[in-house]
Amino acid sequence: MKLYQNNSLNPKIRSYSGEEWEFIKVLSGLFRFIYKEFVKSVKNSNSRIRIDKNKIHWVLTVPAIWEDQAKEIMRRAFHQAEIISSKDSANLLFCYEPEAAALDFFHDQKIKLNFNDKKLLVVDAGGGTIDITLMKSTIENNKIKEFEVLMVPKGGDFGSIYIDQQFMKFFQSFLNLNDNQFNHFKNECPKGILKILNIWEGIKIGIQEKEMTENNDQIIEIPSIVLKDLEKIFGIEDFGHLADQFNQRNRNSGLSEIEWDDDEDQLVIKGDRIKSFFEEPIDKLKKYLNNLKQKSEILKQTEIVFFTGGLSNCDYFRKSVQKILGNNYQYNTAPYPDKSILLGAVYFGFDPNIVSMRRSQFTYGILASIRYNPRIHDPNRKETTKISNRQEIEIIKNVFHPFIFKGDKIKLSEPKIEIYTPVDDKHKEWDVKILRTDKKWDPNYKAIYSDSQDVKIMGSAKIPIPKSNLSLDKQKMEVSFHFATTEFKIFMKYLPDPKIQKNLTLNYDQTQN
Template sequence: MASNSQESIDTEKETETDINPENYVFVVALDFGTTYSGYAFNSRTDFNENPLKIQTNQEWKAGGVPMLSWKTPTSILLKNDGSFVAFGYEAEDKFYSEMGKGEHENLMLFRRFKMKLHNKMGISEDLKLEDIAGRKYSAKTIFTLSIKALADHFQLHLKKKTLSKIISKKDIRWILTVPAIWSDAAKRFMRRCAVDAGLPNKMLRIALEPEAASVYVQFLPIEKQGHGFAMTKTGTKYMVVDIGGGTADITVHEKIEGGQLRELHQATGGACGGTYVDIEFENRLINILGERVMKQLKEEQAQAYLDIFREFEIAKRSIKSCDTDEIRMTISYVTVNELCEKIENKTLKEAFKNVDGMKIKADKLHIDAEIMKQFYQPSIKELIKHMQTILKHPRTDGTSIILLVGGSAECGLIQDEIEKSFSSLQLVVPPEAGLAVLKGAVIFGHCPSLINSRILRFTYGNNVAEEFNPEIHNEERKITIDGVDLCTDCFSTILTAGTEVKIGHTEIKEYSPAAKIQFGALVKVFCSPKEEVKYIDDEDCFELGELFVPFQRNIIAHLISFPFSVAYSFGDTELKVRATDLATGQQTSCTLEMKEDKIAK
């Protein structure tokens, strides 16, 4: 998607009061992946006729011509001033072209940057990403422009269908997919980027990737698989394993009465997606060719470097555990050979001469099947460990099926290793496993109520001062106010990690103002992955954010010092808050200002 071919999203400001989230015409899901990204959509009318009547874009341009591909690389090309040039295949191809002409110094190419949000409990707007040459630029700008590129591409599709003048942004319910294992801060960061990209806040929903895949298979016809989809039967418990480019996102669902899905175990997983196989391969090349060769190849011969990994991406997905033959992939022999001779004083063939299981023949790199399997072993081992841990939990007793989806789900080796490790469970890989999340997100956009409950990943609480008790409190935390000994920085639990909460479940907490005359109060919210938290500075406990509750009281209410309450709405994909001034009964929808927002100010 190049800048000269984009139909930019209408940038006119629309007030949120003009928008009714229920009055939508289209649902558009944006799947922003580590390796590849894409979108899918259908109209409300099409969904009512057939929920699976979902369209995906299949003509992403590469080399100036359309190619049959459901997704495009998560690569964005910017000028040095941060202005947008192109996204996807076009970004990579444009950069190669400019590099070939020696005119790429004013361009920055960013690839596979989604993982920078993994395990981030707080995200500052100062967060930077590195382009392939090591130059840094604002993460928020890069994510925002990438989301905008996908949304603009859909708008261009509408224009071709002569619908762009009829359908506006506020007629579209936008769904943005994120890993379920991401923090609240990462989800909020993605929402802010999407809103900055021009998507109306009220029309935007966050979908959790494994949930979207689980929703998708509920609508597949049973005849799609010979053994049928037992996951559509009430009472069935099944594990959802979404293996993308960066992460493996794992949860367990149960089909309950009424066709809804109940989460039995909080989402877990880790950085063991397909890109970590690439890292193993790259590390092997560094050991063989030398770090200086690979560094110069990446920074000065980016086309040859990226071509190697495009070839590897195709080769790695074809491997199975029973394979014994060599895997052959094309490499840019002349370019790599010249670098080897220049830096290491030996030819490319000489570099591979004594390497077990890898050799150069003509312009092909030959890799023994066993070596290719070795590249997979660290990530597969990590994946299996996560799955085994989940299945040991009492809540998951009776799990009978493993649903495998995501960009790496169609790899035969991964399938074989999972079947071997969990022989008593049935492995199901649905048709178009790589699109299960994307299409499921569209369905979720039409009927988010399909999810009945979720398991909290974190314990949520506030910081309070408790009456000091020398038997349970630390002496160094003791303070005395008005003659009363208090313990500061105590963690007051709102809800505990591992708790099952229905969608929209609300917990109400009352607070007292610190002083009689004040025009608002600040409430801080803290999180921890642990079930038991004593103090807000315990290990792994972090400040999620804060909210300001305004007071509009008369003087009598101020003097009486009425308390106020905050309603925390859990169970949805994002935490929501609402405050009530108990002196006046006035409610206000407060914004939980995430830690990263506060840092940026």
């Protein structure tokens, strides 16, 4: 979640104790640990196996709604962990989680027969985000021939951890601790907190909708380590008294009272209170889906709704989504929602080209100087320059010249090729800057400029322009944009002399708001 809508390449995170850490260092340490555990596991299964890092292909699954720099942070952390030889190594692939889940779904034999050419709305309910993507698979000779992503991935930060946060707020309130005290407790008793969260996880995903509506009892066992630490740190011994105080403070909440079982060290809460923990994220999801129904044709195209991700284990969550969307769809859930993405990532790793089409999540373009057009350009930005025949022309600098628009179909096997020519003969090199915006607009209506607030510079490269007697219109530069994986690559070539070429690496250090 730290990387969702993150604008920094070096974000910071805080520990329970309030210490600030560089996120990349923490992440690289995690990757290093996972790699060591992987090596240990392989060696334990077969001591003769020699592991060559350069021959291992890694697939990292990421939310489809992540921005480009989030993947860049993951790459840097993976490289810092010394798992890949260079940051841009082809041995590391990113797989979008809804796509992975759908790949797993369509690899089932019965699914192949029954759902060929049908449109599948994937609801990937993970820990931090919920991703929603529309997909279609074409089956031929019992194999996936074509796999298309039919919409820009959508969703938001209303995943499972927000339900957990509501539970932890309740637990803090039950203990009658202020924020500083509770943070101190979490710092002093991390194992106990993890045990409580694991117990809560079982309740969260296991509870049935019927148990909430019938207001059944739910038992939360409080681990002995937690009870001992609460007594040691705060002198808390009488948990029955805490329950009575909680009920008194919340007597007007409209929710059932809680109970403390002193014999079993258990907190007993009713289904209506469990339901209240779900309310905020479910309300956010409801608003989002209702907005999608009103403003988009996506749901009209949908035939199947497919649940995946850990929260999809929860009966109440699935039925809440069904109530929001209605009964016009066939609903399916992955047999193992929390493993479906892992299995699909394996299929993707063996055949990254299995996804034939996506929709562009952003509008991408190039920084350009173009001839002034009074219909679409700001006259205050107009400049005059001389071209090689000394003719004066009016130009506009720092224009966002788009090469692909948000929502456009991207055929991953076909690069997007654009040809550019110099506006004058004053420059000795091409300075190519790749831009991005969240806007989708009609370029014939109004130009967007690189200094607009919502435009970001994604990368840049320079390539020399040799001295030439060629006219400006013959000094062409070919820029090709390749979208074959979840990360796009850019290649530049000077057409009069194809030996002059360069690969553009996206330099996210230059990313700006």
